[in-house]
Amino acid sequence: MRYLSMIRVDETRGVAPSEQLMQDMGKLIEEMTRKGHLISTAGLRPSAEGVRIRLRGGKLSTTDGPFAETKEQLGGFYLIEAKDLNDALQVASRIPSVKTGSIEVRPIVEHPQANAQPAEALAGSSAA
Numbered sequence: 001m002r003y004l005s006m007i008r009v010d011e012t013r014g015v016a017p018s019e020q021l022m023q024d025m026g027k028l029i030e031e032m033t034r035k036g037h038l039i040s041t042a043g044l045r046p047s048a049e050g051v052r053i054r055l056r057g058g059k060l061s062t063t064d065g066p067f068a069e070t071k072e073q074l075g076g077f078y079l080i081e082a083k084d085l086n087d088a089l090q091v092a093s094r095i096p097s098v099k100t101g102s103i104e105v106r107p108i109v110e111h112p113q114a115n116a117q118p119a120e121a122l123a124g125s126s127a128a
Contacts, residue, residue: 002039002081002108003088009075009101011046024096036081037091043076072101079108 017025032038044050050065078095082088085107092098092105 001084001088002079002110003085003092004106004108005078005080005088005092005095006074006104006106007043007076007078007095007097007101008072008104009097010071011048011073011075012071013100017043021096028094028096031094032078032080032091039079039081041076041078044074047073075101 029038029041047065052063052065054061054063075097078092080088080091082091085105088105088107092103095103097103
């Protein structure tokens, strides 16, 4: 089963990861890949660079980020394969960002006809 581990970070503390954090993430990515857990991973630019779109009554509107009234913003993700939620939590607990932010783990809704190609397309990404 696939799970999305969403990394929440406090952008007020700065968005550039430390050298140690980058090394720790590199080691984890290698380990997760070797064990068959990692499907894809990526970091995100700061929320201030994001744009939210809505379509209401046929009209498209945009709102510049950040969007939530909270210190923690979505900073990246790991799409992982795990046998169940407990296994996914064990895998996600190793993500180095858990020490300075939080990680939300959610199961992916499986739609066989919709997921066949996107999962393959995501498999090549590994940037966080």
